[in-house]
Amino acid sequence: MISPSLFVTELLNGLTLGVLYLLIAAGLSVIFGMTDIINFAHGALYMLGAYLGLSVIGVTGSFWLALLIAPILVGVVGAVMERLTLHHIYDRDPLYHIILTFGAMLMITEGVKYVWGPQPQQFSTPAILAGTATMEMSMLSISYPIYKLFLIAAGVGVALLVWGLFKFTDFGLIVRAGAQNPGTVRLLGIDVSNYFTLVFALGAALAGAAGVLAAPFLSVSPSMGDSILIVAFITVVVGGLGSFRGSVVAAILIGLVESLGNLLVPELTGFSVYLLMIAVLLVRPQGLLGEYKVRQASTKVSFDEVIPPVRVTSKTGLAAIAVLMLVPLGIGIVWSSYYVGLLSLIFVWALLALSLDIVMGYMGLLSFGHAAFWGVGAYVTVLTTVHYTDLFPVALLLAAVTCGVIAWGIGALSIRLTGVYFAMITLAFAELFHQIGVTWSEVTGGANGLIMPIPQMFGINLGDTVVFYYLTLAILVGTYALSVRILDSPFGRVVKAIRESERRTASLGYDTNKFKRRAFALSGTIGGIAGSLFAGYQWFVSPETLHWVVSGDAVIAMMLGGMGTLFGPMIGAAVFIGISEGLSAYIPGWRFLLGLFLVLIVMFAPRGIASLPRVISKSTGDARSRLFGDSDEIDIADYEQTAAKEGENE
Template sequence: MIGGILQQLVDGLTIGVVYVLLAAGLSVIFGVMHVINFAHGELFALGAYFALALITPFGGTAFFAALFVAPLLVGILGVAIERFTVRPLYGRNPLYHILLTFGLVLVINDLIYLIWEPGNVNLPTPAILSGTIDVIGLNASVYNVFVIVFGAAMALSVWAMLEYTKYGLIIRAGSQDRQMVRNLGIDIDRYYSLVFGMGAALAAVAGIILGGYQTVSPEMGMSVIIPAFVIVVLGGLGSFKGAVAGGLLVGIIQTLLRTYAPILEGMVIFLLMISILLVRPRGLFGVEMEEEGGELLTGSGGVLDDRTRKWVGLAAVGLLALLPLGAGTFYSTYTVTLAIEILVWALFALSLDFVMGYTGLVSLGHALFYGLGAYAVAIVLLHVSQSAFVAIGLAIVISAAIAWVVGYLSIRVSGVYFAMITLGFAELFYNMLYRLEITGGSEGLFGISTYYGIAGVGIALDEIGLFLGPVALTGQSLFYYIALAALIGSFLLTRRMLNSPFGSVLKSIRENEQRATFLGYETTRYKRRAFVVSGALAGLAGGLFTLNSGYAAPSFAYWLHSGEVIVMVILGGMGTLYGPIVGSTVFFGLEEILTDFTPRWRLVLGTLFLLFVIFLPRGLVSLPARLKPLVTRDSGPGAEPTPDDSHMRGDD
């Protein structure tokens, strides 16, 4: 028994050291630059694939050379990423860095698929690292011992560099007061590039040694990025010591739970993360950091007056109402199926915009409520009632109730900490879906049937046939109108709220929460209410998807969906309500067009999103106002400043 536990501890230390190297780079980048780098996991994967490309022609004997060359290449790539994508965002709200690096995730991950193809590949290692040795009575793998020793040496070297060199002194000073460093005549921006490159190189080293321990695959980056965030939150954002302690702790806990309590493996670390954020947001070893300035850039009203915009909106609704009538004649019936998906995700995006665009709360875990609504509908239909009205009503109520609980806990923290705690709740829910019997585990829930009525009186949509001349509306066509009505109703409801005194307070919180507090408003209560409304609408969207598709799966709550809905909000225009609807249409429209040419459509979409975040952060709805001066050859009121104007550079 004791020998087994000791063996698990050694295995846990092996994984823990990998986490240390991964989280150390992530933590140092945040500590100095206040950038939460979601693309860190993809740089981790790139390190493994670069090493694979270097080792394959020569065999395992080239492993040690690759362990030096591949991180150097990834480090150079990291410098380029900082210089050309991250640097233009300095001075904006730090949450734009999250959005930018999420776009980089889409780009780099699809590049990996494009170059190396899917599937697991073994990373060859030299013969000297094979076999086992006896260590303090344990029969340990030579490679495990190498990982622990080499990783510890790397971590110690980075710590010594940060503590005892001039470069480290400047980095530490810059993390405390970057303006003071500038006043001393030091080009801190150049050091930012080096820090980002060093963090990328550390991630690459971690990817290589883990690739030799397990296998190399395109999904390896996405599988480690969330645990990496857990580690830096536990240890303290910006703390190197915290990254070491957190990495070892998470590695050991994961390994022990995988062996002795697998049902808890994916949940305990997220419970730890949430607890730490609630009790000590700066983590175990983190220090208090001043919140970065910069506003969230919302979409402008465009060039149309209110009356014209109203008529354009009515015309758009009229055209949408006609869409099913042309299916099968002017275009494929699949168009209706695609339109339903766009409407459902438009509602999901609108729900996020209500809390992000109007209250300034960026939720990285909004897929929690989408998945919750989907599973609530599925479970009610399977175990309570087959009435669609009962199922969707309960889904909204349950989503609102859970949103209140999550909001009550999460809104105690702000900024990037709020974003991280919502991500923690979503990942906790995502892991629970795989382990609870009532959710169907990894297979989800299928075979759902429903009727539209109540108390056993009603009819299924497939049994209805409405004939308008030669056109028959049934099944999917009828559900299209249900989804359209839900979106329009939600739009009108949220617009009414935002035009009320309640909405005015939300906007004032977004602009300046401290000033709203001074005016006597209890801002926490208003933000919680907005979060509840947002969660209920996201639950409605998830419930509608399940009503239409007849199934619910754990992937509905995957963190990537939270990122995708943020992409839609930013593409369309945050803080407009109709912008996210435009963003959803563009997102799925581009996906549909691009998939005809390449399965790597996220590469193009991610690139487009990067350009939007950097050059058009107010979204497509602001494009007419940006183009108006070019058309009229003046710089009238329609023009808006470029994102990197000096007044936005709060750290200068």
């Protein structure tokens, strides 16, 4: 029996959480409303706010000054971030914006670790708000921290302030008009682009304020922004993208579901929020109060140039395979077996990046949840070999099928929602699996993970570095060849047509959702194979494999290499693993560089490494065409040679 006092306490806890979510989601929603950008750096800005607050208190000793100054500083950081990067690429597809803000998130997180250190820090409650308030009534006897009551009041105050700002001021009017139609506002003589910066600063400042407010009752750590970002995404999805009222309702609802849910159904602790999201997606995909109307053009990915995948049977493809097949022969002579093992790891990551490219580069759907396939693939493999059979191929197959089915299911739930929605929802689903990996310890081993027997089949030891190398190489080449085939098939044509214009494809008579689900299932299957091989690589699995960092890394690898090319992401995976293995030992903040790299790629080379040969040959093209005449022919030949070289460098 739950006592009324406990119930009311949990109700208040729910409200506290809800207000916090509201502050985060409000900033996200404000930025999205004006710019159509989902800011993946929002959680990092929130975390930065908490740390800046800590420092302001350290200098001035005043919580109130911190609450004033830290959000302003975060706002400035937001403005600078917008001015330097997003400001110049608003005309691009929003998926690039998402990836860019993801890079910014890495940079902010690493920057904070560098300045304040990676350990969690204490943020003391201001004296005036310390202690508890007690209330005694006939049936109720509650004592509740004053600070949390203050947080609820402050949150409501900030929300009202934002609402008033948009409703009653000229600034609000211009921003609302600009969100509807920037062109018209510009014609009225107002420089809208400055307002984009201001709105971004405002959203960032809101995140910063939330950070300072949350700091006294949550611990301050560099990862504090991660979980809250995901809840904020869920809030926005549940409330309806672009609806401020929706965000308010959803934030409070989620806060209550979380606290009361834990009280009433403790078995679902950690899952209730995800279940709420799934329920809303099933019943009202546009969100509780939202009308789903992301601008038509905003869900369209188009490339300036088509870079066809290098065929396995082409000279370049065969040469690359031949070189890679010879690599193990050099063990002990040219290099040690460590590098052969590293190459296997690269092949496994190449598979993951390839699987992501199929949905992102060819269908225009950005998945931020490929960690789910990577991790589930790994877990299924380990569990199968531990409990059922020591035949590794059986485990691999099972992992592939399981992930295909899971991807199909996620697709069935969320694929109706394109673009920005899809990125958020896949992230949330992956986090759900991460949660399962951590909590369901009887099966998954919890945070400790599971050890797997050395992979083998029919007496062949697949754990041997060289054998495993050839196994992964064979699977990679096979999967790549199959993917090239599939994207050239009637199915692949339709998938590409959907990327170019979903509306048009539907009007020709295609059930585009069906094609999208299938392509996502295909991608999930390949992701599962990659995860399975990863388990085979390290003979071990832990919830790390399900962490969103994996999804982010896969996106980085894909972008680095060049999306929409199939071979590009594989090169990207090689570079990515090379950087992480090479730099992580020497530079503690190497992820900062990774973030910077990602931002620069989005800004200046959106097609990544795969496009570099063309970019270079374009700039030297004049001289060449004078020498050889037909420049087009030479470009392609030159490009294939360079690709071959890159293959060798792997």
